[in-house]
Amino acid sequence: ADPNNGTVPTPLTNYLDTQYFGEISIGSPAQMFNVVFDTGSANLWVPSQSCSPFSTACFTHNRYDSSQSHTHVENGTGFSINYASGTIRGFLSEDVVVVGGLPVVQVFAEATSLSAMPFIFAKFDGVLGMGYPNVAIDGITPVFDQIMSQHILKEEVFSIYYSRDPKHSPGGELLLGGTDPNYYTGNFNYLETREMGKWEVTMKGVAVGVEMMFCAEGCTAVIDTGSSYITGPASSVSMLMKTIGAQLDETGYKVNCETVKMLPSVTFHLGGQDYCLTHEDYIIWQSQFEGDVCIVTFRGLDVPPPTGPIWILGANFIARYYTEFDRRNNRIGFAAAV
Numbered sequence: 001a002d003p004n005n006g007t008v009p010t011p012l013t014n015y016l017d018t019q020y021f022g023e024i025s026i027g028s029p030a031q032m033f034n035v036v037f038d039t040g041s042a043n044l045w046v047p048s049q050s051c052s053p054f055s056t057a058c059f060t061h062n063r064y065d066s067s068q069s070h071t072h073v074e075n076g077t078g079f080s081i082n083y084a085s086g087t088i089r090g091f092l093s094e095d096v097v098v099v100g101g102l103p104v105v106q107v108f109a110e111a112t113s114l115s116a117m118p119f120i121f122a123k124f125d126g127v128l129g130m131g132y133p134n135v136a137i138d139g140i141t142p143v144f145d146q147i148m149s150q151h152i153l154k155e156e157v158f159s160i161y162y163s164r165d166p167k168h169s170p171g172g173e174l175l176l177g178g179t180d181p182n183y184y185t186g187n188f189n190y191l192e193t194r195e196m197g198k199w200e201v202t203m204k205g206v207a208v209g210v211e212m213m214f215c216a217e218g219c220t221a222v223i224d225t226g227s228s229y230i231t232g233p234a235s236s237v238s239m240l241m242k243t244i245g246a247q248l249d250e251t252g253y254k255v256n257c258e259t260v261k262m263l264p265s266v267t268f269h270l271g272g273q274d275y276c277l278t279h280e281d282y283i284i285w286q287s288q289f290e291g292d293v294c295i296v297t298f299r300g301l302d303v304p305p306p307t308g309p310i311w312i313l314g315a316n317f318i319a320r321y322y323t324e325f326d327r328r329n330n331r332i333g334f335a336a337a338v
């Protein structure tokens with residue numbers, strides 16, 4: 001009998017409330033990698049043993065060595081992926097990937113070049129895309145689809161818990177096949193995904209305090225477990241930051257820590273429910289030797305049409321609202337995280 005009754009947990013590490021990742025293995029014998037489980041993309045990539053010596057980001061991370069794996073299957077097709085934040089280039093390989101103890105034969109990319117920004121700051125080695133197959137580059141069947149086709153999951157869903165302080169253990173949990181009552185309270189509210197094949201929903205407004213300030217006529221919200229922050233159109237976010245008295249510097253928006261307690265809540269109106277973030281949820285308070293620094297976890301990001309303009313709800317939103325991604329019913333469920 002299956003001890004987890006058709007569900008498969010993977011504990012996640014929380015790095016400074018901004019990066020959450022879990023361990024997978026690739027190859028036989030197992031080569032271990034830390035990966036972000038990312039609903040904002042649909043491919044698996046890890047750094048390659050054959051990455052160029054000039055790629056610093058590659059050299060500071062675990063690298064897959066196909067010559068050491070007897071289950072490796074050659075492929076060689078070119079691969080490149082562009083995130084707003086960086087570029088990955090490499091080639092495809094096939095091997096046994098183990099997620100939460102589940103083995104799947106998976107086509108993935110060996111990254112031979114990783115842009116230094118942002119990947120030199122990554123505590124993870126690679127990215128395991130949890131998006132839909134139709135956004136997968138090179139038409140590769142994503143890991144979760146390979147797992148669904150094994151018909152061992154109780155439900156064709158996966159859920160994500162992100163803890164809200166790095167000292168908490170575990171830092172988070174990916175649960176394949178269901179939801180974990182240890183990490184949420186109350187009921188789920190569900191929203192249909194907007195367009196087949198993307199983890200995005202229609203948002204009906206963004207309020208600051210009690211005042212509806214943005215997206216009053218409706219807009220798109222992407223639920224991205226692989227993004228640290230909440231991003232919105234740069235003009236909207238800069239107005240929002242002005243409202244809360246935040247200053248933009250080279251690393252992002254900051255507020256004077258004395259003002260944090262008085263900051264207004266920011267509320268996202270999704271599917272007939274209001275999802276409120278208080279300063280506790282959107283400020284990262286870092287005590288540094290030269291004094292405390294209060295980082296605002298919002299960023300301006302202009303995504304060009306037809307995809308944009310969009311808001312991206314990332315880790316700081318998910319840490320407050322436990323999220324279920326339902327592939328069976330093409331819907332996303334939110335419940336209050338514990």
Ligand SMILES: CCN(C(=O)c1cnc(C)nc1NCc1ccco1)[C@H]1CCCNC1
Pocket residue numbers: 018019020021036038039040041083084085118119121122123127224225226227228229315
């Ligand atoms: C993984 C690439 N991403 C990042 O935003 C990103 C970049 N660079 C670093 C250093 N970290 C990132 N995310 C950390 C994280 C982990 C979990 C929550 O946020 C995005 C790119 C767009 C698709 N979605 C994912």
